[in-house]
Amino acid sequence: MSHAEITLRESAPARLSMDEYWMPFTPNRDFKHEPKMVVRAEGMYLWNDRGERIIDGSSGLFCVNAGHGRREIAEAVGAQLRELDFIAPFTRGHPKQFQLAARVAELTPGDLNRIFFVNSGSEAVDTAMKVALAYHYARGHGGRNMFVSRERAYHGVNFGGVSLAGIVNNRRKFGPTLPGIAHMRHTHIKENFFTRGEGANGVELAEDLVRFINLYGAENIAACFVEPIAGSTGCLVPPKGYLKRLREICDANGILLVFDEVICGFGRTGSSFAAQSFGVMPDVMTMAKGITNGAQPMGAVAISERIHDTIMGAAAEGAIEFFHGDTYSGNPGPCAAGLAALDLYKKEGLFERGAALSPYFLDALWSLKDLAAVSDLRGYGMFAAIDIHAAGVPGSRGHALQKKLFDSGLHLKATGDCVIIAPPLIAEKAHIDAIVDILRKTLAAI
Numbered sequence: 001m002s003h004a005e006i007t008l009r010e011s012a013p014a015r016l017s018m019d020e021y022w023m024p025f026t027p028n029r030d031f032k033h034e035p036k037m038v039v040r041a042e043g044m045y046l047w048n049d050r051g052e053r054i055i056d057g058s059s060g061l062f063c064v065n066a067g068h069g070r071r072e073i074a075e076a077v078g079a080q081l082r083e084l085d086f087i088a089p090f091t092r093g094h095p096k097q098f099q100l101a102a103r104v105a106e107l108t109p110g111d112l113n114r115i116f117f118v119n120s121g122s123e124a125v126d127t128a129m130k131v132a133l134a135y136h137y138a139r140g141h142g143g144r145n146m147f148v149s150r151e152r153a154y155h156g157v158n159f160g161g162v163s164l165a166g167i168v169n170n171r172r173k174f175g176p177t178l179p180g181i182a183h184m185r186h187t188h189i190k191e192n193f194f195t196r197g198e199g200a201n202g203v204e205l206a207e208d209l210v211r212f213i214n215l216y217g218a219e220n221i222a223a224c225f226v227e228p229i230a231g232s233t234g235c236l237v238p239p240k241g242y243l244k245r246l247r248e249i250c251d252a253n254g255i256l257l258v259f260d261e262v263i264c265g266f267g268r269t270g271s272s273f274a275a276q277s278f279g280v281m282p283d284v285m286t287m288a289k290g291i292t293n294g295a296q297p298m299g300a301v302a303i304s305e306r307i308h309d310t311i312m313g314a315a316a317e318g319a320i321e322f323f324h325g326d327t328y329s330g331n332p333g334p335c336a337a338g339l340a341a342l343d344l345y346k347k348e349g350l351f352e353r354g355a356a357l358s359p360y361f362l363d364a365l366w367s368l369k370d371l372a373a374v375s376d377l378r379g380y381g382m383f384a385a386i387d388i389h390a391a392g393v394p395g396s397r398g399h400a401l402q403k404k405l406f407d408s409g410l411h412l413k414a415t416g417d418c419v420i421i422a423p424p425l426i427a428e429k430a431h432i433d434a435i436v437d438i439l440r441k442t443l444a445a446i
């Protein structure tokens with residue numbers, strides 16, 4: 001590749017070499033040919049290096065539920081780093097880990113009150129897999145080491161999550177992945193196209209779990225992992241009754257139900273977590289992103305007291321109960337960011353605000369239904385997706401659309417030929433109107 005360089009067009013122009021940084025989940029050569037640089041963010045907006053304002057329609061990457069540049073979080077992190085920057089997380093603790101765990105447990109449903117901190121959603125998923133295995137092992141069911149997941153699932157980039165993954169490109173070049181993982185069918189079915197909220201059709205897809213139980217034996221299956229709303233693949237809202245049916249099947253067969261709430265958590269669906277929105281209690285829940293409003297890397301796993309106590313009870317007195325963790329588990333800076341973010345969510349009533357704004361948001365998006373380019377619309381809470389008819393190589397039209405939207409002043413996450421809309425929960429109706437206006441004009445022109 002030839003050397004690429006750009007000049008940032010800020011007040012003090014700076015030359016930047018484009019060669020060294022390898023960007024994640026990005027067509028690097030395309031980006032470096034036509035960079036989309038962001039240099040500042042505040043509230044609902046980003047600014048590019050030309051000083052142009054871009055509305056953030058995807059909360060960054062489903063993280064900044066309280067909007068960008070929150071001073072309260074910055075100050076809390078700064079103060080924390082000045083007071084205590086780092087503490088070895090194994091055999092040493094600091095107060096904010098315990099405070100944040102208690103605050104997260106206030107938000108989680110039922111008895112999901114034991115919180116394990118990690119640094120990302122990917123680590124949360126792999127941790128949840130280990131928790132499930134450790135739980136069954138602790139109660140003498142070590143043979144339960146298979147997992148059930150779903151087509152089109154996204155569970156992060158580590159090998160556990162990649163093995164659970166159902167988005168084909170995220171796994172196909174990385175070998176056979178972990179053995180013993182079966183994928184249920186996804187729930188994106190034609191009968192539910194253009195449905196707002198849960199589709200009336202498709203509850204029977206939950207019976208795929210029964211098929212795996214019949215085929216592999218319940219006594220070999222540790223857990224069933226699902227995103228309550230499959231997010232990264234494009235906001236696949238579950239059919240009515242689907243999650244409840246998975247819960248029943250898991251209960252009847254001693255299988256743990258794990259909700260991956262990395263996107264759904266922290267108000268995206270109108271409640272703290274989608275588990276509450278859909279009225280279905282998982283045994284284990286993963287989260288990340290909104291836990292710090294995106295300001296610091298952090299993930300967490302919420303575990304039921306029953307599972308936690310079983311693992312604790314199986315270890316000898318004084319022994320390490322769970323051989324897992326990392327250097328940055330419960331790192332002071334992210335814990336301070338988490339506490340400040342949860343304070344903002346509460347003080348500003350942002351989860352309730354998202355729930356109240358949802359009908360307006362979904363109405364506005366549904367006004368795009370008749371555009372020729374649109375092939376499906378889906379949405380729930382402050383989370384929605386638009387599929388467009390593919391043209392040429394799958395994903396190429398979606399990628400071009402996402403770039404045109406950015407150039408027109410709207411940042412959205414695209415996956416294949418789909419754009420995902422999930423504005424910060426501080427959005428006003430005027431912001432929704434602005435997002436939909438740019439979408440309408442851009443979709444009409446492709």
Ligand SMILES: Cc1ncc(COP(=O)(O)O)c(C=O)c1O
Nearest residue numbers: 120121122154155156260262263
């Ligand atoms: C449902 C789900 N799980 C896991 C992850 C991975 O999170 P991270 O990118 O923080 O590793 C994501 C990321 O979008 C996600 O949506």
